[in-house]
Amino acid sequence: MELVVTHASADFDAFASAMAARKLHPGATVVMTSGLARGVREFASLHRDRFPWLAPADVDASAVTRLVIxxxxxxxxxxxxPALLARVERRELEVHVWDHHPASDDDVRADVVHVEPVGSATTLLIxxxxxxxxxxxxxxATLFALGIHSDxxxxxxxxxxxRDAEALAYLLSRGASMRVMSRFLSVPFTEAQRVALASALDAIETTRASGLRVAIAAIELDTPCEGLDEVASELFRIELPHALFLVATVPHRGRANVIARAREGTIDVAALLGAMGGGGHPTAASLSMRDTTREAIVHALRDAIARHAPRPLRVIDVxxxxxRTIAxxxxxVRLRDELPSWRVSGVPVVNGGALVGIVSSDDVERAEREGRLxxxxGSCMSAPVRTIDVCAPVEEALDRMTEHRVGRxxxxxxxxxxxIVTRGDLRALLYS
Incomplete structure (x- = not known):
């Protein structure tokens, strides 16, 4: 007997890749280990006859010969x-893994491994x-496209x-329905999610870690809230920190959930929460805990953030x-010819050692058109000059250029x- 399994609270990528694995292993049985995410549950209910699955209790673990994860x-x-994992440890099962997450210390032993750095596990199976x-x-095709869109x-x-884009294009060519996808990808917030979001907005606290803006919102719920990951994503979109941690506790249930979101290249939240027993992607991870308090979790998070926050790229690095300056x-008329030879589009103007203005190639061209060459x-320089400190994070330079509409x-x-730092320098950094 062949079994296909995925993680608890399966999202669209997990559900889609499980059903795709069943196509690669005809006759295999899909097991959903512990519930489905909100939008997935609605889709799966509508398509239960097309995409059947069993619960772990419905399967005889001793009869399984191959496990596809x-x-x-x-x-x-x-x-x-647990019974299947015990058999895996005893090497009683042939194990195949299809995944796109980074390696960790507690990875399941596998005989065949398909792990590559793509955006969605479904892509590998497609x-x-x-x-x-x-x-x-x-x-x-619609289900598989939902999996790729989701992750x-x-x-x-x-x-x-x-590769994700190519897989999605192929699925569209096979008839994947955009109308159906839009229905299940945009599920309205429930009342419980709206309450959780309002509470998180009230409770959010922002600190700095290695120059990065890190937000922690610790909330207490009367009952468990399904779709906390969606709440965290919306909170992240509203606040736009470098990293966000939503801590939600349900005291009378003795349970706590941590949902993390981060910008690429800032804090690896998968590594941070992974050290605490969670997991996920560098930019999206989660952790579930029992018998702990909101205060204890926040304290542990602050310690972990201090350890995992990387040194941010600073202006001095770029x-x-x-x-080059001018008086x-x-x-x-000289500057018109010098700027191209210097390979710059603007220069600071310094008088007696003090920065007094800046002249760009646009300023020189305007002066030429108006007969002021x-x-x-000093007649066309911009002043006062927007500057930035040498130790400021690169993100701050990018924000300041955007806010003040300056190119350097x-x-x-x-x-x-x-x-000096220019928009060209930051553009090169972004695209690298």
Whole structure:
């Protein structure tokens, strides 16, 4: 007997990859270990005859000969199948893994491993089906497309790859319904979610960790709230910190959940919560705990954040130095020819060691059009100058350029000019 399993509270990627694995392993039985996420449950209910599954209690663990694990490989996230995990440890089962999460210390031992850094586990299974010439219909294509949309944020997450896009394009060519996808990807908030979001907005506290803005919202609920991950995502969208931790406790149930979100390249929330028994992606992770208090969790999180927060990239790491400058009486007619030869689009204007303005190529071109090229740089320089400290995070430089609509920021240390950072420098950094 072949069994396909995935993690508890299966999202669309987990559910879709499980059903895709059944296509690769005809005759295999799918087991949903512990519930389905909110939108998935509605879809699965409507399509139960097309995508059947069993609960762990309905399966004779001793009869299983091959275990196919999808969208997960951490044993701690498969606690609902202890008898099967025990047989895996005794090497009594052939184990296949299809996953896209980073490796961890408690990964399940596997005989065949399909793990690659793509945005969605479903993508890997779609590629395998295409390679084997396995046909799919429009209903299957829609489910598989939902899986890819779910774990790539509809192609917006930084972990998304061209392979995810190619798999999604193939599914659309096989009849995946955008109308059906939009219905199940955009499920309205429940009253419990709205209450949780309002409470989180009231409770949120923001601190700095290695220059990064980290938000923690610790709330207490009267009853468990389904869809806390959606609440955390909405809170993250509203507040836009570098990292967010939503802590929700239900005291009389003795349970607590932590949902984390982070910007790419800031805090690896999967590693942070993984050290506490959770897991997920570097930008989205979760943790479930019992018999603990909200205060204890927040204290543990603050300690973990201090340990895991990386040194942020600072302006000093990307600025150009030494910086070329000119005096206020520098002739514009000379500057017109010098800027291209210097390969810059603007220069700071310094008078007696003090930064007094900045002249861009646009300023020089405007002066030429208006017949003012015979004047000096001081006649068309922009002042006062927006500057940034040498130790400021790069994110701050990006925000400041956007806010003030400038293309360059002179960099200072204790008031002295030490370099310059341009939108081209930051653009190169973003695209790298």
């Amino acid at each position: 999808v969208d997960v490989r951490r044993a701690s996230r498969l606690r609902a199948i 590629e395998a089906m295409r390679a084997r010439g396995i046909e799919i219909d429009e209903v299957e 790539t944020g509809s192609m917006q997450y930084a972990s998304t790859t061209s 600025m150009r130095s030494p910086v 206020p009486d520098h002739p514009l 015979h004047l000096s740089a 920021l002179p960099v200072t240390r204790e008031g002295a000019l030490v370099g």
